[in-house]
Amino acid sequence: MSTVRPRPAPSAPAPAADTAVFRTRADEVYAQLKRDVAEFILVPGDRFTENEISDRLGVSRTPVRQALFRLQQEGFVEVLFRSGWRVLPFDFDQFEQLYDLRMVLETTAVHRICEADHRVDRSLLDTLAGIWLVPVAERSTDTAQVAQWDEAFHCSLVAAAGNAEMARVHSDVTDRIRIIRRLDFTQQPRIEATYDEHAKILKAIRANRGDQAAMLLRAHIETSQAEVRKITLHQVHLARHAGKTAPR
Structure with a gap:
């Protein structure tokens, strides 16, 4: 068989x-x-x-x-x-909603950082202090560099709070508003204001004054949000022209 x-x-x-x-x-x-x-x-x-x-x-x-x-x-x-x-054209209603979400995430993060019983990544805060708490004479005037540092400042605040899901959502929001934020940094006065505002926020955080840090951060984001409403397509094309003519 x-x-x-x-x-x-x-x-x-x-x-x-x-x-x-x-x-x-x-x-x-x-x-x-x-x-x-x-x-x-x-x-x-x-x-x-x-x-x-x-x-x-x-x-x-x-x-x-x-x-x-x-x-x-x-x-x-x-x-x-x-x-x-x-x-796609800019969707300003969507930008408004994203800025509102960003504000909730970041103000929550600074409150958590300032809580005495909360574990915080202090190395991130020390890195930020090395960039933003510098004498006026040592401040960068490179708009592209400052734009990158600004983005890192806000992402680092959320990351330092220790909530990975908050950081993930915030990273997605950051991704979607990047072009608008870069436009904000084509103006030199906005760079100077950003240094001043970031320094005040960091000093409040280092002193564990959560309410003050959140208030300063909210005002900082609201100022940026107000600038977004003024953006025109003409500004975008001017920024493209400046990028093409800038030295590499």
């Missing part, structure tokens, strides 16, 4: 060798296009094709398409029927 041996189950097909490569390249293209928006290389209303992006970045269309679909889901671009893609 012969024994019928069961056939081995077919093995799953091996993933294509370049799948991971495409995924990595798509991530790189995604990050680059977000930088392009934040740095005014691509501005609201700009139209482009996948081929144009492929040629500019030196990659194939597959990772470009993957990156664009991801950016579409996040509300940065939209696909146009038979005519490529477009950077």
